[in-house]
Amino acid sequence: MNNRVLIVDDAMIMRLRIREIAEQSGWEVVGEAATGQQAIEMYTSLKPGLVTMDIVMPNLDGVEALRAIRTLDTKARICMVSALNQKEKLAECIQLGAIDFIVKPFDKARLQTFFERQGRQT
Amino acid sequence: MSDEFDFSSGMPSDEMAQYLQMFVDETSEQLDALVDVLLVLETNPSSHSDLNESFRLIHSIKGAAAMMGLDSITLLTHHLENYFERLRSGIQHLDRPMMQLILKCVDFLRESTEKLRDGEPLRSSPDLLDELMNRENSQEVPAAAENTLDIQGSTEIAKPSEPIAVAESLSEQLVEKRLIIYFDRNIELPELKAELILTRVRELAEITRLSPAMQDLASVVELRTLQIWVRTIRSDAELRAVAEVVGVELLEIDAIDSESSGLHATEVHATDAVDVAPTLVAPVLPSEVSMPPVAVPPETRPTEPVASVEAPTHTTEGQIKVVETVRVDIQRLDKLMNLAGELVVNRARFVQIAHQMSETFKKSGLLGSLRDLSDQLQESLLEDSKTAAITHDQVVKQERRLELQMGINTLQEQLQVLELGRRSFLQLNEAIDQFSRVSDGLQRGVLDTRMVPVGPLFNRFKRTVRDISGELNKSVNLVIHGEKTELDKRMIDELGDPLVHLVRNAIDHGLESEVVRKSRGKPEAGTLTLEAVHSGNNVLIYIRDDGGGINVDKIKKRVLERGIATPSELENMTDHEISQFIWSPGFSTAEVVSDISGRGVGMDIVKTRIRELSGTIEVHSVFGQGTTFVIRLPLTLAIIRSLLFQLNEGMFAAPIENVREIVSVKNRDIISVHGRNSIEVRGEFIPLIDIEDVFDWHKTRYAYGVNPSDVAANETDHSSVIILSTINKKMGLSVSALRGCENLVVKSLDENFTHIQGLAGASILGDGSVCLLLDIVSCIDLAHERLRDRHRVNRKRIESVS
Numbered sequence: 001m002n003n004r005v006l007i008v009d010d011a012m013i014m015r016l017r018i019r020e021i022a023e024q025s026g027w028e029v030v031g032e033a034a035t036g037q038q039a040i041e042m043y044t045s046l047k048p049g050l051v052t053m054d055i056v057m058p059n060l061d062g063v064e065a066l067r068a069i070r071t072l073d074t075k076a077r078i079c080m081v082s083a084l085n086q087k088e089k090l091a092e093c094i095q096l097g098a099i100d101f102i103v104k105p106f107d108k109a110r111l112q113t114f115f116e117r118q119g120r121q122t
Numbered sequence: 123m124s125d126e127f128d129f130s131s132g133m134p135s136d137e138m139a140q141y142l143q144m145f146v147d148e149t150s151e152q153l154d155a156l157v158d159v160l161l162v163l164e165t166n167p168s169s170h171s172d173l174n175e176s177f178r179l180i181h182s183i184k185g186a187a188a189m190m191g192l193d194s195i196t197l198l199t200h201h202l203e204n205y206f207e208r209l210r211s212g213i214q215h216l217d218r219p220m221m222q223l224i225l226k227c228v229d230f231l232r233e234s235t236e237k238l239r240d241g242e243p244l245r246s247s248p249d250l251l252d253e254l255m256n257r258e259n260s261q262e263v264p265a266a267a268e269n270t271l272d273i274q275g276s277t278e279i280a281k282p283s284e285p286i287a288v289a290e291s292l293s294e295q296l297v298e299k300r301l302i303i304y305f306d307r308n309i310e311l312p313e314l315k316a317e318l319i320l321t322r323v324r325e326l327a328e329i330t331r332l333s334p335a336m337q338d339l340a341s342v343v344e345l346r347t348l349q350i351w352v353r354t355i356r357s358d359a360e361l362r363a364v365a366e367v368v369g370v371e372l373l374e375i376d377a378i379d380s381e382s383s384g385l386h387a388t389e390v391h392a393t394d395a396v397d398v399a400p401t402l403v404a405p406v407l408p409s410e411v412s413m414p415p416v417a418v419p420p421e422t423r424p425t426e427p428v429a430s431v432e433a434p435t436h437t438t439e440g441q442i443k444v445v446e447t448v449r450v451d452i453q454r455l456d457k458l459m460n461l462a463g464e465l466v467v468n469r470a471r472f473v474q475i476a477h478q479m480s481e482t483f484k485k486s487g488l489l490g491s492l493r494d495l496s497d498q499l500q501e502s503l504l505e506d507s508k509t510a511a512i513t514h515d516q517v518v519k520q521e522r523r524l525e526l527q528m529g530i531n532t533l534q535e536q537l538q539v540l541e542l543g544r545r546s547f548l549q550l551n552e553a554i555d556q557f558s559r560v561s562d563g564l565q566r567g568v569l570d571t572r573m574v575p576v577g578p579l580f581n582r583f584k585r586t587v588r589d590i591s592g593e594l595n596k597s598v599n600l601v602i603h604g605e606k607t608e609l610d611k612r613m614i615d616e617l618g619d620p621l622v623h624l625v626r627n628a629i630d631h632g633l634e635s636e637v638v639r640k641s642r643g644k645p646e647a648g649t650l651t652l653e654a655v656h657s658g659n660n661v662l663i664y665i666r667d668d669g670g671g672i673n674v675d676k677i678k679k680r681v682l683e684r685g686i687a688t689p690s691e692l693e694n695m696t697d698h699e700i701s702q703f704i705w706s707p708g709f710s711t712a713e714v715v716s717d718i719s720g721r722g723v724g725m726d727i728v729k730t731r732i733r734e735l736s737g738t739i740e741v742h743s744v745f746g747q748g749t750t751f752v753i754r755l756p757l758t759l760a761i762i763r764s765l766l767f768q769l770n771e772g773m774f775a776a777p778i779e780n781v782r783e784i785v786s787v788k789n790r791d792i793i794s795v796h797g798r799n800s801i802e803v804r805g806e807f808i809p810l811i812d813i814e815d816v817f818d819w820h821k822t823r824y825a826y827g828v829n830p831s832d833v834a835a836n837e838t839d840h841s842s843v844i845i846l847s848t849i850n851k852k853m854g855l856s857v858s859a860l861r862g863c864e865n866l867v868v869k870s871l872d873e874n875f876t877h878i879q880g881l882a883g884a885s886i887l888g889d890g891s892v893c894l895l896l897d898i899v900s901c902i903d904l905a906h907e908r909l910r911d912r913h914r915v916n917r918k919r920i921e922s923v924s
């Protein structure tokens with residue numbers, strides 16, 4: 001296990017915000033991906049200990065990226081970060097082995113708690 | 123009990139400091155809200171939505187305090203939360219002594235947040251804790267009922283010990299555990315979170331039982347707790363790792379072994395089992411309908427009515443939360459405000475300079491006349507060269523002409539440069555206009571950021587009124603209007619104390635006892651109104667009671683006792699004038715000095731405090747019908763839109779709100795009413811006041827070498843009179859010249875110099891000169907005082923002559 005995180009979101013502002021909170025919580029952000037395809041590629045090359053994954057993205061959505069990554073690495077720890085209206089997709093993600101989900105817009109504190117708890121476990 | 127909750131998300135102390143301010147602010151707001159709800163509960167102790175709201179508030183204070191590592195607050199709120207948990211579930215009822223205890227706890231919490239704000243160490247609250255715990259223990263008596271609940275709650279497994287025995291036979295390490303998951307308030311998609319946790323827990327353990335049941339989870343609207351009974355070989359840490367997902371506030375894991383299950387599980391379990399049902403605003407569980415009569419009322423009551431009652435509260439809460447906010451240290455805003463103020467001063471300076479430059483660059487101004495001159499020179503030079511014959515000695519002259527021509531050429535070139543300058547100047551003017559717009563916008567923007575509604579301030583008085591009226595045994599209805607009216611944050615902070623004083627006074631001295639009220643044909647309960655109204659650049663705050671009004675006779679008596687005025691002085695005063703003596707230092711008419719409204723040191727201090735906020739306070743009273751205090755505050759302390767005028771040699775300003783109109787008065791139209799100069803404006807007589815009636819002006823004027831008689835001689839037969847008005851007073855002030863309107867950045871004289879009665883502050887004008895801002899209310903008062911004194915002297919003179 002490592003404390004390296006990959007941030008996947010097509011919105012830069014989201015990536016910045018998550019990066020900021022992750023870094024404050026002691027995580028090293030090893031990469032940022034803006035599409036599902038990129039996420040899969042970066043996951044294989046970087047082998048991060050944790051991934052935050054948006055759902056609605058161009059070029060392969062978060063669900064497909066999750067499915068692909070989990071197939072490549074059954075121990076992949078992926079947390080979905082998504083808007084409230086993605087309930088069905090989130091349910092699918094849970095079945096696909098996402099370790100958690102965070103609803104956008106998120107509280108800083110909530111995400112911080114997440115990173116801190118995950119940090120303790122690794 | 124405190125060992126039971128382990129807030130694993132504790133924060134290192136250095137990081138804590140960063141969040142302390144936020145915690146203090148948030149907690150104070152939550153405490154305010156809590157008091158509001160508690161007061162509602164006092165009249166309606168079984169209101170389920172209010173019990174829930176109280177629980178929620180206490181719970182979130184507890185959560186935040188635990189995160190901050192503030193043990194004394196966490197501990198107290200934990201016990202309070204327990205208590206409200208039992209109230210919610212109907213096990214206990216809210217009685218008066220308990221309410222007093224809860225309010226005491228709130229006071230303790232408030233005091234603690236104040237201490238945190240001031241950087242003082244927190245003290246613990248052993249007395250309150252003891253008292254709370256005593257009540258917890260003493261009321262935990264109906265053990266029979268709890269046992270019944272316990273059995274009813276665990277219908278799925280009749281006896282927990284049986285499966286364990288089976289499990290033990292299968293594997294030594296297989297342990298039965300219970301996960302109690304407390305969710306954050308307002309978590310999104312709770313049913314999905316539950317599903318997530320179950321999915322993940324299932325990877326590590328066999329789930330034997332669930333509360334709430336699976337089929338109910340899908341339809342929950344609000345999920346507070348989820349209990350999962352599992353059989354597993356995994357460690358607590360492993361379970362925690364998967365179950366502690368985002369949105370889980372607290373996770374407790376109990377090991378259920380056959381020995382302790384009886385005792386330990388019952389104690390916690392009983393409350394929890396009850397807890398789950400009321401928090402789920404969902405269809406009633408079939409098993410719960412068949413509960414024994416003891417438990418039915420609290421269990422079934424919440425389901426339907428609560429859903430309908432709570433729905434609107436949720437939506438309004440949702441709407442409020444849409445607005446994203448940032449908490450900012452008020453000192454930063456002060457700094458920004460000051461800078462915006464400086465910018466306004468600078469802008470005025472630019473405007474002034476541009477105005478001066480416009481003389482130079484005007485088409486018909488300097489540039490034009492220089493151009494004319496150059497043209498004329500050129501013309502006469504041409505004439506000269508045409509007419510004169512070229513003789514020998516005129517070769518020299520020709521040379522001169524050439525020189526002159528070159529000079530004219532240079533002049534014309536320079537004029538071109540000047541013309542360019544003129545164009546730049548026009549651009550500069552445009553830029554200044556633009557700058558003015560931006561600085562106006564900035565100023566408004568900065569002001570806006572400082573504005574907060576008076577609602578929370580007013581709502582705090584619900585508690586004050588409750589306490590005081592209880593102590594004095596008077597029943598008082600507090601009516602609040604205009605709570606959305608906004609006021610500068612700093613003023614809201616400063617207003618608390620004076621308002622408390624006025625409210626106390628109103629209840630203590632203003633409102634009569636119930637017996638007296640009855641005999642006067644008034645409703646037994648007095649009404650106290652707090653109202654905020656927006657009026658131009660001011661906010662007016664009314665503190666109104668329907669009590670006995672100011673007793674003028676009592677005031678007269680006291681005034682004479684204290685030697686504040688003489689009987690003959692009082693004789694000439696109207697009731698209104700006499701009631702103004704309440705503002706005198708050391709004045710008090712309370713026959714019994716009570717703890718509540720202090721010892722007669724109040725009203726003058728109230729007035730001083732309001733004045734420090736650049737505000738004014740006035741009192742109106744109708745004997746037998748009530749008293750109204752009106753506080754007028756500027757929207758902001760820093761920038762005041764004012765009318766500028768000249769009085770003799772000095773520049774003065776009056777806040778534009780106080781200027782009713784400007785009239786031109788012929789000297790022969792000034793009439794004398796009761797020995798006072800007055801003017802008639804559309805049938806209304808308004809006292810005309812000279813600045814000499816307000817200030818000791820003579821000395822300054824002589825120092826400047828101006829003789830008053832000269833000024834009088836110079837006066838035309840017209841003079842401009844500004845009609846200044848306050849809430850109930852008017853006066854005309856004759857001025858030497860009017861100088862227009864400006865936004866003045868007001869600097870306090872009190873801070874930099876000394877307080878001068880009649881002046882609200884000073885400001886620097888665009889040309890760098892100083893302008894004094896009049897405090898209209900005290901100016902009018904001063905003028906009245908002076909005139910009264912003069913009147914008295916005159917009368918004495920007449921008396922001695924006759």
